[in-house]
Amino acid sequence: MKPIGIFGGTFDPIHFGHLRLAEEMAEALALASVRFIPAGTPPHRTRPRTDAHLRLEMVRRAIAGNPLFQLDRREVGQPRLSYTVETLTDLRAEVGAAQPLCLLLGADAFLGLTSWHRWQDLFTLAHIAVAHRPGFPQSTWKDAMPEALRAELERRMAHPHDLTGCAAGLVVTRPITALDISATHIRDTLRAGRSPRYLLPNAVLDYIQSNHLYLPEN
Ligand code: ATP
Numbered sequence: 312m313k314p315i316g317i318f319g320g321t322f323d324p325i326h327f328g329h330l331r332l333a334e335e336m337a338e339a340l341a342l343a344s345v346r347f348i349p350a351g352t353p354p355h356r357t358r359p360r361t362d363a364h365l366r367l368e369m370v371r372r373a374i375a376g377n378p379l380f381q382l383d384r385r386e387v388g389q390p391r392l393s394y395t396v397e398t399l400t401d402l403r404a405e406v407g408a409a410q411p412l413c414l415l416l417g418a419d420a421f422l423g424l425t426s427w428h429r430w431q432d433l434f435t436l437a438h439i440a441v442a443h444r445p446g447f448p449q450s451t452w453k454d455a456m457p458e459a460l461r462a463e464l465e466r467r468m469a470h471p472h473d474l475t476g477c478a479a480g481l482v483v484t485r486p487i488t489a490l491d492i493s494a495t496h497i498r499d500t501l502r503a504g505r506s507p508r509y510l511l512p513n514a515v516l517d518y519i520q521s522n523h524l525y526l527p528e529n
């Protein structure tokens with residue numbers, strides 16, 4: 312059965328680094344679809360400054376027209392913290408025990424995984440696909456990784472075609488087109504009064520400008 316890709320993030324704002332990750336993972340892992348799940352109030356990082364509904368709308372515009380990409384609104388508008396493990400539990404209940412799910416992560420997110428709520432349970436709910444990211448070279452992953460995570464990685468390391476054979480529990484790592492783009496850099500660029508054009512879709516940049524997001528500091 313083709314895995315369903317699950318791609319969470321703050322997407323503050325969504326950019327071409329995110330979109331290429333989803334596109335290349337969808338191709339390499341033969342995903343049935345990719346569900347983009349913008350975070351409401353993520354517990355493992357500083358609270359995003361941009362309202363969740365605005366971040367959700369930027370994702371909607373960015374993925375419009377791609378039949379494989381879907382927007383999942385479940386974490387937005389929730390009054391409580393959204394933990395990935397809970398979101399995956401809900402998704403698992405919806406799709407059934409046999410459907411492979413695959414959590415898509417950039418290398419930086421994977422390296423921080425042991426700080427996530429009930430991180431070891433993530434492997435019982437989904438596979439994890441880790442995309443390389445500039446600034447986090449694979450040669451240094453093992454040194455940067457907590458011992459417990461390294462042990463899981465070594466135990467669960469698999470090939471893309473293995474993911475169709477079981478519902479959860481494997482880890483794959485993939486090089487993708489290296490795009491050194493981050494939402495932090497885009498926010499800083501806008502706040503400095505400079506243009507982030509060509510780092511993110513025009514439809515997203517138009518929305519940012521019409522809603523006066525990430526305004527230059529006075
Ligand atoms: P911020 O700078 O605000 O942290 P970000 O660009 O890192 O934003 P996030 O919303 O934090 O974007 O990331 C969502 C997911 O996308 C994470 O798993 C992250 O590792 C991954 N990701 C983001 N940008 C890239 C990129 N350029 N290459 C590979 N993975 C990326």
Ligand code: MG
Nearest residue numbers: 321419493494
């Ligand atoms: Mg980030």
